[in-house]
Amino acid sequence: MIRQITEYNFAYLDEQTKRMIRRAILKGLAIPGYQVPFASREMPMPYGWGTGGVQVSAATLTPDDTFKVIDQGADDTTNAVSIRKFFENTAGVATTEETAKATIIQTRHRIPEAKLTEDQILVYQVPIPEPLRFLEPRETETRKMHSLEEYGLMHVKLYEDISQHGAISTAYAYPVKVSGRYVMDPSPIPKFDNPKLEMDAIQLFGAGREQRIYAVPPHTKVVSLDFEDHPFEATKADHPCSLCGAEDSYLDEVIMDDAGNRMFVCSDTDYCRSRREAGHVGRLAEESAA
Amino acid sequence: MTPLLQVKGIGKRYGARIGCTDVSFDLYPGEVMGIVGESGSGKSTLLNCLAGHLEPDAGQVIFETRANGPVDTVTMSEPERRMLGRTDWAFVHQHARDGLRMSVSAGGNIGERLMAVGDRHYGNIRHKAIDWLGRVEIEAERVDDRPTAFSGGMQQRLQIARNLVTGPRLVFMDEPTGGLDVSVQARLLDLLRGLVREMALSAIIVTHDLAVVRLLADRLMVMKDGRVVEAGLTDQVLDDPQHVYTQLLVSSVLQV
Numbered sequence: 001m002i003r004q005i006t007e008y009n010f011a012y013l014d015e016q017t018k019r020m021i022r023r024a025i026l027k028g029l030a031i032p033g034y035q036v037p038f039a040s041r042e043m044p045m046p047y048g049w050g051t052g053g054v055q056v057s058a059a060t061l062t063p064d065d066t067f068k069v070i071d072q073g074a075d076d077t078t079n080a081v082s083i084r085k086f087f088e089n090t091a092g093v094a095t096t097e098e099t100a101k102a103t104i105i106q107t108r109h110r111i112p113e114a115k116l117t118e119d120q121i122l123v124y125q126v127p128i129p130e131p132l133r134f135l136e137p138r139e140t141e142t143r144k145m146h147s148l149e150e151y152g153l154m155h156v157k158l159y160e161d162i163s164q165h166g167a168i169s170t171a172y173a174y175p176v177k178v179s180g181r182y183v184m185d186p187s188p189i190p191k192f193d194n195p196k197l198e199m200d201a202i203q204l205f206g207a208g209r210e211q212r213i214y215a216v217p218p219h220t221k222v223v224s225l226d227f228e229d230h231p232f233e234a235t236k237a238d239h240p241c242s243l244c245g246a247e248d249s250y251l252d253e254v255i256m257d258d259a260g261n262r263m264f265v266c267s268d269t270d271y272c273r274s275r276r277e278a279g280h281v282g283r284l285a286e287e288s289a290a
Numbered sequence: 291m292t293p294l295l296q297v298k299g300i301g302k303r304y305g306a307r308i309g310c311t312d313v314s315f316d317l318y319p320g321e322v323m324g325i326v327g328e329s330g331s332g333k334s335t336l337l338n339c340l341a342g343h344l345e346p347d348a349g350q351v352i353f354e355t356r357a358n359g360p361v362d363t364v365t366m367s368e369p370e371r372r373m374l375g376r377t378d379w380a381f382v383h384q385h386a387r388d389g390l391r392m393s394v395s396a397g398g399n400i401g402e403r404l405m406a407v408g409d410r411h412y413g414n415i416r417h418k419a420i421d422w423l424g425r426v427e428i429e430a431e432r433v434d435d436r437p438t439a440f441s442g443g444m445q446q447r448l449q450i451a452r453n454l455v456t457g458p459r460l461v462f463m464d465e466p467t468g469g470l471d472v473s474v475q476a477r478l479l480d481l482l483r484g485l486v487r488e489m490a491l492s493a494i495i496v497t498h499d500l501a502v503v504r505l506l507a508d509r510l511m512v513m514k515d516g517r518v519v520e521a522g523l524t525d526q527v528l529d530d531p532q533h534v535y536t537q538l539l540v541s542s543v544l545q546v
Contacts, residue, residue: 152403152406152407153402153405159405160394164395228411
């Protein structure tokens with residue numbers, strides 16, 4: 001008789017796989033910024049949809065955890081909703097949209113605006129973990145460059161930016177040096193988020209297709225690369241949020257009509273909602289109330 | 291005067307076949323050594339062994355470093371060797387495409403070595419890049435163009451600028467004029483000769499073109515089947531060849 005599998009193992013992956021991933025995570029934490037190869041599994045979602053982040057989350061989740069997923073800062077986009085549902089089904093963990101209540105936050109392309117604490121883990125989905133990839137296509141060579149700390153090439157990219165655009169035009173996936181040693185791709189977060197990479201929470205990065213895991217332990221020095229005469233600058237759209245009036249958050253631009261009207265809103269939906277609940281009002285909210 | 295480079299008994303085999311064997315010579319500061327020979331005679335193998343691109347099976351390559359005096363580059367650690375490769379050494383490839391980053395602008399190509407040794411000031415890097423473009427006779431306005439937009443001769447000159455910007459003391463050149471038409475060759479040789487004299491560079495030039503060594507090299511080694519068959523002052527070797535193969539080589543040059 002064929003035995004029917006009626007239930008998933010906790011958090012989908014089998015225990016041996018989780019053990020393997022945890023070892024990679026621990027190694028990554030021991031060598032901040034170093035890309036640890038791991039035997040990435042097929043996940044029930046396409047590559048590019050966060051298979052790396054999902055595997056890291058699966059290996060870190062415990063039944064007591066509260067899980068939050070954001071995609072470009074939002075809790076209600078396709079990617080976030082489907083991954084949240086995935087772990088509700090396979091792990092049965094509590095989920096939340098409130099940043100402060102979550103113990104594990106899986107993110108695509110943003111760091112939440114609210115300050116994270118020592119009790120939290122931030123898991124990034126990473127498409128291309130190798131910061132030198134577009135300059136040096138050979139994996140053997142990039143590994144050698146990392147091991148010998150030959151990072152001059154990274155500045156060649158920034159040089160090209162300035163020579164073509166007059167300023168460092170790299171606006172996301174801005175390369176950083178971790179703990180004075182490894183140059184790391186912080187995943188495609190806007191460079192506005194780069195200063196936040198020095199935080200109290202543990203940061204784990206998972207790249208499923210590229211089979212790499214890397215990590216930044218709490219309170220680790222993370223420096224954005226720059227030139228002496230063109231220093232790093234964290235930039236955002238020069239507007240307040242149209243809904244909550246926040247001037248310190250990263251904004252999405254939304255086209256309203258074909259007459260040139262647009263609005264800028266917080267990309268972090270939880271941050272925006274909590275501010276509105278606390279009574280902050282932006283330009284558009286004022287107009288609709290009037 | 292101590293030699294800048296002492297080569298002692300270098301040999302490299304490819305399985306049972308000989309790449310080069312038992313090559314020894316000294317190179318003094320400011321001296322240009324030419325290595326000539328037919329295709330397959332082992333000159334490129336020798337050059338790659340000297341420059342650290344290939345690991346020789348036998349022998350020593352002792353380089354007079356600025357900091358620690360004479361050091362055997364064959365046994366030194368790889369980080370040290372790669373550091374030499376972008377500071378005191380330069381390597382000019384036969385095909386400029388091998389030595390350039392084709393997707394990076396001319397200025398970025400020249401600046402790469404500067405940034406690799408720690409220069410982090412954009413204005414300085416750019417100023418030096420434009421200065422070097424001028425020294426290899428490329429207009430300053432081409433600084434933001436990619437090498438793909440350059441002619442073969444310009445690419446080769448750009449490769450030379452990119453290599454010399456950190457003020458190396460020893461330049462390895464593998465057929466630097468190969469594949470260029472004669473008028474461009476002449477201009478490039480003129481430029482190289484000027485730079486070698488002006489910067490007091492030592493150089494090892496591998497070529498099969500006797501005119502190149504006649505113009506540039508102080509001394510000459512003739513290789514055949516992986517061995518050095520004749521060595522001496524360039525004019526002496528070319529005007530009074532002793533070895534049968536050298537005589538053949540000299541008499542094979544077409545006269546216009």
